[in-house]
Amino acid sequence: MRRTQRGGALRLLLAVAGGAAATWLLSPTEGARRRALLRDGLRSRAQRARTLAGKLGRDVRNRAIGAAHRARTALAEEGVSDETLVQRVRARLGRELAHARAVAVEAQGGNVVLRGAIPPDQAERVLRAARSVRGVASVEDHLERHAACESAPGEGGGERSAP
Secondary structure, eight states, X not given: OOHHHHHHHHHHHHHHHHHHHHHHHSOTTTHHHHHHHHHHHHHHHHHHHXXXXXXXXXXXXXXXXXXXXXXXXXXXXXXXXXXXXXXXXXXXXXXXXXXXXXEXXXXXXXXXXXXXXXXXXXXXXXXXXXXXXXXXXXXXXEEEEOSSOTTSTTSSOSOOOOO
């Protein structure tokens, strides 16, 4: 087919489709219902698009604020107090371990010391988590690796008493 024949066939196809759509929407018996359904569907999609755009905008804004805060604190050379560092490490360990209270955390000048009994398979994860905390210069490992930690309830220690 030559270029003009393809263009003419496309125009004819579009004209037929437009006529069918007009007939479908302007039908005297069902047209009003179809137009209402089309209008409601378009409104629903527009509302979803506005909602998603709002969520996307908030997400981008929050990520930018977080990135700016991280950059600002990374450039700041002021030290972190030992108490703040202990709380940060405890919070991080609380997200990593079911029984984070079994681990004692001490800090002095950016050096963190971890003590307590934990299962051997969790030790490396705990050390990695402590090292990842902002402000930690080094981590001393004084953790006791036990297959059944008695200091952590539910980890294989003593039996629970009946209520």
